[in-house]
Amino acid sequence: MSVAVGTQVAKARRGRRGLIALALVWVALLLLLPLAAIFWTVVRAGFSSVTHTLTQPDVLHAFQLTAIITVITVLVTGVFGVIVAWVLVRQRFHGRSLLNAMVDIPFALSPVTVGLAAVVLFGPGGWFQPFFAARGIQVIYALPAMILVTIFICIPFTIREVVPVLEEIGLDEEDASRTLGASVWHTFFKVTLPNIRWALAYGIALTTARAIGEIGAVLIVSGLIQGKTETATLFIYRAYEERQTAEAYVVALVLAAVSVGLLIVIEVLRHRQEKERTRT
């Protein structure tokens, strides 16, 4: 009997170790290996290829464009994401579950489809094209359309991070704040926002990573005008096509480094905040 139990325990232990090993190998192969490969390629090409690439006007412009699109996307999805999340959790109204489902549409659609939809709306002969053309505003094949599609694709991240935290916190703290005389705004900035700030930070980090990496939708609406509507990812795409592989790898490495750096910053901030709260 005890022997049988013993082998059962040993079996379970082996099984657990096997699963841990599998998880580690999976992460190593699928996440770290590609990063390592890019890093290795750049290192092999030498430091001069890095400085050479990063001083090209096209490359600098591409990074600048990606930065503009990312900052605007983060601001817009951050502000509206918190508002929509708050409405979803705190308000009860007809159509609430419909709104809840609609939030996930960008997850379900291929970015290429999103880009095509933007062309239908703003492209030549599009629904809104006459309106903007009459006012001399170039939407498609220009920055506005590129920002619009990126925002669309990034809508769910902040909302999906903030909603569960708002639900968990409940209403009591906000009620307490109001009975102590705080206005709705004061309550939001001093009570609600500090409680959701880490969820919001995660949402922003994910949004940033997604906005930096977006290519499908932006590819369709940008018109691929070199040095004008070319983001960092579009630069990689074109450079690779044109067999300028060294430049492509350097830019790709920079993008990867930014994303990884972002994750590290968030982790450190969160860690610090937890330490602050457990000090005695």
Added chain:
Amino acid sequence: MSTPIVVDSISKRFGSFEAVRDVTFRAPAGAITALLGPSGSGKSTVLRMIAGLEEPNEGRIFMGDDELTIKSVQERQVGFVFQHYALFRHMSVADNVAFGLRVRKESKQTRDSRVEELLDLVQLTPFADRYPDQLSGGQRQRVALARALAPQPQVLLLDEPFGALDAKVRQDLRRWLDELHRELGVTSLLVTHDQEEALELANQIVVMHEGKVEQVGSPGEIYDEPATPFVAGFVGAANVLHGEVVDGHVHLGSIRIPGAAHLDEGAAAAAFVRPHDVVVTSDEDGTDAVIERVASLGWLSRVSLRLPGGETLVAHIPNDDLHGAAEGSTVRVDLRNPKAFMAPERDSQDETATLVS
């Protein structure tokens, strides 16, 4: 300094559910008034309407001569203590207490001295820099109380303040709140489902049931002169004996229980008798009862008795009065201070009395 609260026929509906129906009472200045009732009786909703966290569908609420119902939550200046503390989890204890003062734009000096004063009052001075998740439940609720009192509210509203605490802490905190209230004398409303808590702390009790007020009175009145069968059953334990009204008495077989003069002759009635009102006697008027079980509670015993008609009664009898009577023997008992009410529709025909507590 303290002000009475007047609740004038307020009602509240959530969809088709009537949570509060035409509730009226007055909470005297400087006293503790308890809103007592089972869960779902609407007592918390009444409190939240006084605070302005819910809006009544009908009726008005006053604080002194001020109408509260036309004011926003922020303008009402009430202190509110929540069952689950509702402390701001990202703020230290001192910052929690200072919150209401910051909102009122008090100077840093006023703020600091007031926070110090209040932390001293709730005996948490050494914990000023801690965060709520580093405190025990009892400590958290004391912080919540200090936070509510900091802006010197006219009234203090407490929503099941001890509900989330364990029995021992609850006892301590109850006594402590009693002392604190004697010291401050702020008009307080306490929502609770715990009759002991209400009887111990309150100067006045409002018993609520299914959204309506059953009775308003002093703890003594509520306990000794319940106005409705619900109050008789909910506040304190009571045996319920069902019978018929004859000659101003409730008759159960051979037993005649007095106190039914106000009921219609021949009507079905229920008599409520408290366990400690079942008294061993040598009087001729008493009733013979068979002792079924005796459980000692120290100096008194909890005795299950069977009456001649088959009804069972629970009695709390001092051990000395039992004279060592064993299970199976017969004692003569007197049923004192019965309260008779018209019986609600009876759904079962068995004759046993039920003990409600």
